[in-house]
Amino acid sequence: MARSFKPPIERSGNEYRVNLDIEERDLIQRLLTELRALLADPDEADDRLTRLFPPAYHQAGDSELDDEYQRLMREDLLTSRLKGLDMIDGVLGTASRKGPTLTEAQMSAFLQALNGIRLVLGTMLDVGEDHDIDDIGDDHPLVGEYQLYDFLSWVLDWSVRAVQG
Secondary structure: OOOOEEEEEEEEEEEEEOOOOOOOOOOHHHHHHHHHHHHHHHOOOOOOOOOOOOOOOOHHHHHHHHHHHHHHHHHHHHHHHHHHHHHHOOOHOOOOOOOEEOOOOHHHHHHHHHHHHHHHHHHHOOOOOHHHHHHHOOOOOOOHHHHHHHHHHHHHHHHHHHHHH
């Protein structure tokens, strides 16, 4: 008998069921912990944070404007990301085999955190618009990281679908 497909995230009223295997949830939970550590002790020179705190002004002559924007907004953006991580800290591992249920607020924080992990990993891998996992050979030294990036993209895609209803 064929097993029916269950989306990794599905909406049920105002809540969201996480249907990932416990190992997948544990992996995401570990990545969230790593993201928190990266954000808790930020290094301005750390390129991994580039996509988390992108420039607001892109023109060559606007560097002073962008410096001012970063000075005014970076702390708020950082606080928002850490607050979201606090909201979902440990939630993914709370239900043994059966996945947890997230509230609307937790789902919003989960989306932000999951996308944050993807942005950091995408920066490390230099993933661009034309990224295709099929272009990465099994012998590539970072094949696992590329597969992780695609897994996170898949979970994020289904999460957005669930939120959109």
